[in-house]
Amino acid sequence: MASTWGENIKLSIFGGSHTEAIGVVLDNLPPNEKIDMEKIRVQMARRAPGKDKTATTRLEADEPQVLSGLFNGVTTGAPLAAIIANTNTRSKDYSDLKIHPRPGHADYTASVRYDGANDIRGGGHFSGRLTACLVFAGAVCRQILERRGITIGAHAYAVGSAKDTPFDPVNVSKDDLNALNTRFFAVNSPKAEEKMRAEIEAARLDADSIGGIIECAAVGVPAGIGSPMFGGIENVFASILYGIPAVKGVEFGAGFDVACMRGSENNDAFYYDENGLVRTKTNNAGGILGGITTGMPILFRIAVKPTPSIGREQHTVDLTTKTNADLTIHGRHDPCIVPRAIPVAEAAAALALMDLLR
Numbered sequence: 001m002a003s004t005w006g007e008n009i010k011l012s013i014f015g016g017s018h019t020e021a022i023g024v025v026l027d028n029l030p031p032n033e034k035i036d037m038e039k040i041r042v043q044m045a046r047r048a049p050g051k052d053k054t055a056t057t058r059l060e061a062d063e064p065q066v067l068s069g070l071f072n073g074v075t076t077g078a079p080l081a082a083i084i085a086n087t088n089t090r091s092k093d094y095s096d097l098k099i100h101p102r103p104g105h106a107d108y109t110a111s112v113r114y115d116g117a118n119d120i121r122g123g124g125h126f127s128g129r130l131t132a133c134l135v136f137a138g139a140v141c142r143q144i145l146e147r148r149g150i151t152i153g154a155h156a157y158a159v160g161s162a163k164d165t166p167f168d169p170v171n172v173s174k175d176d177l178n179a180l181n182t183r184f185f186a187v188n189s190p191k192a193e194e195k196m197r198a199e200i201e202a203a204r205l206d207a208d209s210i211g212g213i214i215e216c217a218a219v220g221v222p223a224g225i226g227s228p229m230f231g232g233i234e235n236v237f238a239s240i241l242y243g244i245p246a247v248k249g250v251e252f253g254a255g256f257d258v259a260c261m262r263g264s265e266n267n268d269a270f271y272y273d274e275n276g277l278v279r280t281k282t283n284n285a286g287g288i289l290g291g292i293t294t295g296m297p298i299l300f301r302i303a304v305k306p307t308p309s310i311g312r313e314q315h316t317v318d319l320t321t322k323t324n325a326d327l328t329i330h331g332r333h334d335p336c337i338v339p340r341a342i343p344v345a346e347a348a349a350a351l352a353l354m355d356l357l358r
C-alpha cells in the first residue's frame with residue numbers, strides 16, 4: 001500500500017484499526033531537536049476517540065510508545081519510530097462487511113484491489129484510526145517548526161449549515177492560532193460551536209452523520225519556499241491532506257470562489273510594510289504564488305464528508321451470491337469526523353512544511 005509519504009522527510013504508517021497496534025516511522029528529521037512528549041500528548045488527546053457525543057464511543061488512551069529516534073529528549077537523526085496500541089476493539093461488528101460492503105467506506109474497493117485479503121476489522125488500514133500516527137508525527141514536526149517561527153492552527157469552519165467566523169486571510173496571527181491549536185473542537189466563535197454541536201446531535205439522533213469543512217492556517221513561513229511544477233506548496237499539502245480518510249476537497253486561499261472573480265478583484269496588491277517586507281493587501285492566493293510562499297499566511301480548507309458508517313438501513317450488494325442486499329451497520333462510529341480531524345489537518349500541514357523546509 002502507498003502508505004509512505006515525503007520527498008525530503010520520509011513518513012511511513014502501518015497497522016490497522018484492530019491490529020495489535022498502529023505505528024509510524026519518520027525519517028530524516030533534523031538532529032538535536034528537543035521534543036516535549038507532553039506537547040505530543042496534548043495533540044493526541046485532541047484527536048483521540050471516545051471524547052463526547054460528537055465522537056465514536058470507542059475509548060483509546062492513544063499514548064504513543066516511542067521505540068527509537070529520541071534519546072535524552074532530543075532527536076538523534078535516526079528514524080523516529082512509535083507505536084500506539086489498539087485496546088478497545090470490537091471486531092464482531094465487522095463480521096458481515098466482507099460480504100456486504102458499506103456504502104461510502106472502502107470495503108468494496110479494498111476487496112477488489114487486494115483480492116479479498118484486506119483486513120476488514122474496523123476499516124483495517126483505511127480507518128481514520130491511522131490518523132493518530134499522522135498526529136504523532138505532526139506533533140513532532142510542529143515543535144521543530146515553532147522554533148523556526150512557524151505556527152499552525154485550524155478550526156471547524158463549517159458543520160452542515162452551521163458556520164464559524166473564518167480566519168482573516170491577511171491578519172491571522174500566532175496568537176489567534178495558539179488560542180485554537182491545543183483545543184478540542186476548536187472554533188473562533190463559541191456560538192458556532194453550539195450550532196455545530198446541534199447539527200451533529202440531530203444527525204446522530206437520526207441514525208445519520210454530517211460533514212463539514214476545516215480551515216487551517218500557517219503563519220511565520222518565509223517567502224520563497226516551494227518549487228514549480230510539482231514541488232509547490234499546493235502540490236505537497238494536497239498530497240498529504242488527501243491521505244486523511246474522508247477528505248474530498250482541498251482549496252487554498254479564495255479557492256473555488258476565484259472562478260467567479262475578476263482579475264482586478266482576485267489579484268493581491270503588493271506593498272512594503274514598515275519593516276521593508278513585501279506584503280499583500282489581500283490574500284486570495286492563500287500565501288502561495290507559483291507554488292511558492294509569498295510570506296503571507298498560508299491558508300487552506302478541507303471538505304470532510306459525512307461519516308460513511310451510519311445506523312440506518314442501506315442498500316448494498318452481497319458479494320458471494322452476487323445479488324442486491326440490505327445492510328444495517330453495527331458499530332461505534334463518529335457522527336461527524338470534523339471535530340477530531342482538526343488536529344489531523346494541522347499535523348498534515350506541519351509534515352508538509354517540514355518536508356518543504358528540509
Ligand SMILES: Cc1cc2nc3c(=O)[nH]c(=O)nc-3n(C[C@H](O)[C@H](O)[C@H](O)COP(=O)(O)O)c2cc1C
Nearest residue numbers: 105106126127128245246247307308309333334340
Ligand atoms: C478522524 C477520523 C475518524 C473517522 N471515523 C469514522 C467512523 O467512525 N466511521 C466511518 O465509517 N468512517 C470514519 N472515518 C472515515 C473513513 O475512514 C473513510 O471514509 C474511509 O476510510 C473511506 O475513505 P474515503 O472517505 O477517503 O474515501 C473517519 C475518518 C477520520 C479522519
Ligand SMILES: C=C(O[C@@H]1CC(C(=O)O)=C[C@@H](OP(=O)(O)O)[C@H]1O)C(=O)O
Nearest residue numbers: 017049056058122123127128129331332
Ligand atoms: C478508533 C478510531 O476511529 C475509528 C475510525 C473508523 C473508520 O472507519 O475510520 C471506525 C471506527 O472504528 P471502530 O469500529 O473500531 O470503533 C472508529 O472508532 C480512532 O480514530 O482512533
